[in-house]
Amino acid sequence: MNVLKSLFLILLFISSQPSLSQLRIEITGGAEDPINIAVVPIDWKLELPQEEYLHEIIKTDLESFGEFKVLPPKGMLSFPSTEEEVFYRDWRLLNIDYLVVGHANKSEIEGELKISYFIFDIARERVIHKAIMSGSIKSIRRVAHKMSDKIYKKIQGIPGIFSTRLAYIDKPSADDKNFNLRISDIDGFNGVSLFSSPQPIMSPNWSPLGDKVAYVSFEEGTSRIFIQTISTGTRSGIKLEKGINSSPNWSPKGDKLAAVLSKEGNPDIFLYDLKREIWGQITEHFGIDTEPDWSPDGKSLLFTSNRSGSPQIYQVNVRSKRVKRLTFEGTYNARARYSPDGKSIVFVHRRDGVFHIATQKIRSGKVRILTDTFLDESPTISPNGNVVIYATKRKDEDILAGITIDGKTKFILPSLRGEVREPAWSPILD
């Protein structure tokens, strides 16, 4: 049995190459004291050949943001797959803090598998989680990401974001004359074009349940907001008004879109009631008001306005329409997004002519610059508030990059095809 297992594991080391769609590489930096975790290759008890290796996907996930150091199989002294087979000493010797073991079996449901897995706290010598995760065999990457989420949540205490998705725009290239709105898994796999057009597409924004995306399309010769259902591809334009129709931003309850209309003579923030299909005005000022973002409690909006002379971030109470200025440092602060706890904002800040992504606790007014790249824009925050992905340039090409909110881990998502921009992080998806 042991010889077979070793042979099997040797094959694993040679293992599957990441598909062409893998986005994430070039992690620079990381936490000073990462958590040591070991994920034993899941014992595959199905007759079907194993095309994806769960432990590899989980390893890549957990190491994405420098918080974990995952022991590779070649460093392991034993390969347990059940609770009874775990010898805590084997893992203490390797300085492992947490251990994940499991086995995969065929499910009674056609085309599905069941993975029984356990998470162990090595120092305390006990199981901290055990579950049976089930899902379809063709979605095995998704199953692995859900396991990563569970492991992350049990250890870090906040939700994992490994089964979230990223929406982004890619611009025409030699291979494709169209702009495309794409979504992919957060690790870059399973990229698919949601919408394709010869005219520009902008400002993708996810619905709170992650089932729809709102975006701006110029297909009719002017900016118009569209809503598309991801699973069906059905799309419809919302009530078109004269001038700019842009910057859609879904309310937390999913019943309204904040957006920008310039029909009153200059861009202002409006709300679109999705059920009643009517527009209501929120800000009224002769300057430019744009880039709204809903607070997590649904009571206020962030927006960019040049009413004081140059772009700054403001907050407006949706009911009272009272406006409060939030940023006071520098002459260009724009495109703000709330953190999931509503206490800070992430935005574009220009200093000495260079555009960076910065963060500020709403109360304090103190700006902390996060990025050291150039021409940074379109920050999007992970639903657990831990990571920011943004658009930037490298050698004159549009790429996406990311940084943890503590600034310690930086990474680049090199583009697949053409140049990519305007990332939008999905909510946590079921």
Place this chain on the structure above:
Amino acid sequence: MTLIRKSLLISLSFFIAACGSISNERVSDASAVSASASGAYSDQGITSNNVLYFAYDKSDVNSEGRTKIRNLAKIINKEGLNVRIEGHCDERGTREYNLALGENRAKTVAELLVINGVSSSKISTVSYGEEKPAASGSNENSWSQNRRALIKTF
């Protein structure tokens, strides 16, 4: 079942639950369907394509631009043409804010055409912000080519 047996069973099930019974987790499939643009706008039927350039962050027209507009206005009125003015920006700054700046440029040009006698009912304006640059490259040479308004007549 006797009362003692019942309560034993109940406390036993609580005990098992407290010890951490295996939870069941389900992963659903995620599918997506693609769509493509309907009502695709194209530039066909556009007779001329005049360009005016702008300084960074500004929407005012220089004297060369004013001359262009004056001359164009004459032709437009003479031939009864329609006008579509597109405002564009260079890539610096945020995309949506640039959409607003582009509109300022298009509107400024429209106002100048009206001052020069073109009927406002013949004029439409649209902003593309930084989305349709004329030149790629992150340098002033490219940027200056992108800060523009296009006057399209048809």
